[in-house]
Every structure is written in structure tokens, then in C-alpha cells.
Amino acid sequence: MTPAGEWKGRDLGTRTVAYEDRDAILYALAVGARATDLDLVFEERMQVLPTFALTLAQWAPDALGSAGAFDVTTAVHGSQRLRVREPLPVSGELELSARVAEVWDKGRAAIFEVAVECAYFEAVWSLFAPGCGGFGGERGPSSGKRPESAPDLKIAVPTAPDQAALYRLLGDRHHMHIDPEAAKAAGMPRPFMHGLCTLAAVTLPLARELGADPAALLELDGRFASPVFPGDALDVAAWRDGDPVLGETVLFEAAVGDTTVISGGRARFSPSA
Template sequence: MSLHEWAGRSLGTRTVSYDESDAILYALAIGASEEQLDLVFEDQLRVLPTFALTLAQWAPDALAVEGVFDHRSMHGSQTLEVHKSLPRSGEITLTARVGNIWDKGSAAICEVVIDSDYFTATWSIFCPGHGGFGGERGPSVAQPDAAAAKAAATPTITEVAFPTFATQAALYRLTGDRHHIHIDPAASAAIGQPKPILQGMCTLAAATLPLAQALGAHPADLRSLSGRFSGPVVPGQQLTIRVSDTGAFDAVYGETTVISGGAVSFS
């Protein structure tokens, strides 16, 4: 079956379970400190909303198992809408489907949408070689209107340190993403990266910690998050978050943007 024929197809329903140890391991993997007791201590635990993304990973993986994605496919962007707080432990029922398949000419973008009572998450997967089927191109990155931009008030931009640590990709693998490029130098070299790279989902989720700090919020009060994966991160690199008072943000390593077009909100 061609990729575009998957549009709108159900990927089924799955009930996933987790306990407090899983939620704490996740918090540590994305950079929570031992001082953030309500993220890492079971007696005070608040589950980070981005933990939901590890619970839903089975859905895009199911398409990979079906051969829909190949080694050239890349996770292009991610969104998360939080409906209510995750419980400290328990079971959650998730329903998944293929969303839009956008025709970008030489490539296609495949959306995988996961719904639950607690959140809605959308993976956008960039799939080279699957375009040209005559479908809609879909939305493109909005270009700012010069006159409107000049008339608008200049937002306040805050810069905040965004550290990663050397064992972060190895630790994050224990939350479910076991792809070899995040641990094996031979596998990362095969895709042109001399060192194993940090999982994009880890980078995006980890960004919510300095983002919350910059915006005077608690990371467990996240309500929405989105971002495009624009460049690789090597564990241990020290990144910088640039965030406006509207919640628009990006993440950079030196002159290289690694997350672009980001948007975040907290309650």
C-alpha cells in the first residue's frame, strides 16, 4: 500500500500502563534535578505532561513495522495538547490514526495522531520518495507580513541556558526510544553523525524545563507544546533557549538552530 493510501486509517486502540518509577525515570532523563522533588520524589510526584509522548510512541512505530517508513524518514515536528493532568500511575487508553498525508513533491509528510482523555499528540514524519501522488501540499511555514510586523509591539525575548548531559541519550533510551543512532557510534556514523545524537523528543521535552523557568511557570503545568526538529544535538552540548513572552521559542547550539518554530503555553 502506498503511503498516501494510509490517510485517515485507524491504527487501533491500546491501553498502556505505567507506575511512579517510570514517570520519575522520565523526568530524570529529560533533565529534572534532584532538587525538583515534585518531579523526582514519589511522595510529592507530579507527572510531566510530555511523559505522554513516550506512552504514545507505539503508534508511529506501528507504521514503521508495516514498512510505511524507511531509513530515510525523519521525525519533522511534534505537537502536544494537554487536556488534563496525567495520574501518578495507572492505565490510559489511547486511540491512534493516520492524519493528513501532505504531498511535498519529492517527499510526503505523514501525520500520526494519538488521542486520549489526557492529551492529543501529533507526529509529523518527513518521508522522502513518497510524494508526487497529486495530493495537497498542506500548510507551509507562515512568512511574516512586513507591515504587520512593523506595526506590532516588539515581544520581550528571554534567553536561558538549556544544558544537556553526556549520558542523556543513553538514559532516555530506557523510556522507550531504543534506536541505535542514540547509543551506537557505528549507527550514528551511518547517517552522517560522528557521535550518537540525542532523541529529538528528548530535546523538545527537555526544553520545557528552561522554558517554564523563563516564563515563571511550573513544567508540570504545561498545556501545549510544538516544535520542528531543525538540527541534531549531541548529548553534553550546552544549548540556549530564546523565548518570547508570547511563548514562541527556538533552541540553538552556537549558530545552529536545533528546534525552530516552537510554541509553548502553561496554565
């Protein structure tokens, strides 16, 4: 296997990805939009959720795994970053380019950062790959710490028993999210939620509590600390951060019971008109 550090800077190619309004509607429903959220699920007046972009770019981290950078059966999605440049059109074609932006050495593991860019957004997948570390590279930045003050917002976010099965239809069909045997092979007791589904599901109620439009998301970060299983109830704690004139920004964490499942969360929404 090629040493992990040698993958840094590797070009993963360019792809043109097409989608229709039905894909964006399905996505909105899969991450928790309601039938009454007409701006997200009714094609006559809809806006596309910015996190939908991540389903269109899922080919990039998959391509790195297929190229042999790490063992795809043990690597996990560690964190995600999204920066919005322009609102996504309701349907169309996007030309996406991808590369390995960084490879961090964590000793017994490596973290591969896969960056994807297009005219509408830029996104970074951080992939935690056991057994790939120890190549003499830099450890990389540390995770952000939870604010010490009491949360400004506390939100209960339910997940549905069939949510992972629905989200798979957007393109991420890794078997561990639907097949009990594949989940057990990955060290999980049963099929679990896609991290990106959980992260997006949190942004909708966060936006509502802030009085912001979920489709007005400008920036999103989150680290996947523990798995979420379909049907779990999430307890989200959020702290307002920054000047609301520049847009509503929150730091957040999500937990299931006493277990943190998303840490280091940050979301910024454009200012209300």
C-alpha cells in the same frame, strides 16, 4: 510500496499502556529535572510532566513504519504537537488510539502525521519520509516564522553526555541514539539526542523563567530543524505571546552555536493559582 497518500485515515489501533511512578520519575530526570525538583522526582508529592505522555504513545509512529508506509532507515521525526486535556495520574493505565491523520506531499518526500488520543492528551507526530512524495497530494501548511522583535528571554540549556542513553530507557530504543555505527548509517557522525528529549528539556527552564510550573504545560509545538548531540549546550530564545491571564505562552527557538535545532516552538502553561 503503497502510495503515501493512501495511508491517510489508516487506523493504527488501540493499546492499553501501563506505567508506574518510577517511570515518570526516570523520565523527569532524563529530560533535565534536578534532584531538588521534588514535585517532579519524589513520589510523595510529585506531578507528572505532561511530555511524559509522548513516551507512552511512541508505539504509534513506530507501528506506521513497521507497516511499511516508509523506509524506517531514512525517515526522520520532523515535528511534534501535544495538547493536554487532563493531568496524568502518577501511575496507572491509559487507553490510547492512533491513526494517520494527514499525509502531505512535499515533492521528493511525504510528511505523515500520526495522531494519538486518550482521555488525558492528544498528540501528533510529523514524520518526514524521503522518497515518498510526488503522489499528487496537497503540500500542507508552512512552518511558522521567527518573530522579528528581540527575544524577551534568553536561556542557556545544557545537555548531558549520557542523556540520550538515559532517555532510551523510556522506550524509544532506536539504535542511532546509542550505537555509533547505526548513527553513521543514518548519516550522523555519532549518536544523537532524541528530538522529544531535547524538546522536553527546553520546557523545564522555560517554565522556571516564566514563573510557571513545568507540570502545568497545556500545549507544546516544535519542529526538529537539526540534530542535537549529547553534551551540546542549547541557546534558547523566547518571545512572550498572548494574555498571561489565560496562561503563560511563549514562542521559542533553540540553537547550538549558529545552527537552529528547534524552530517554530510554542509552549503554553496554565495560569498561576
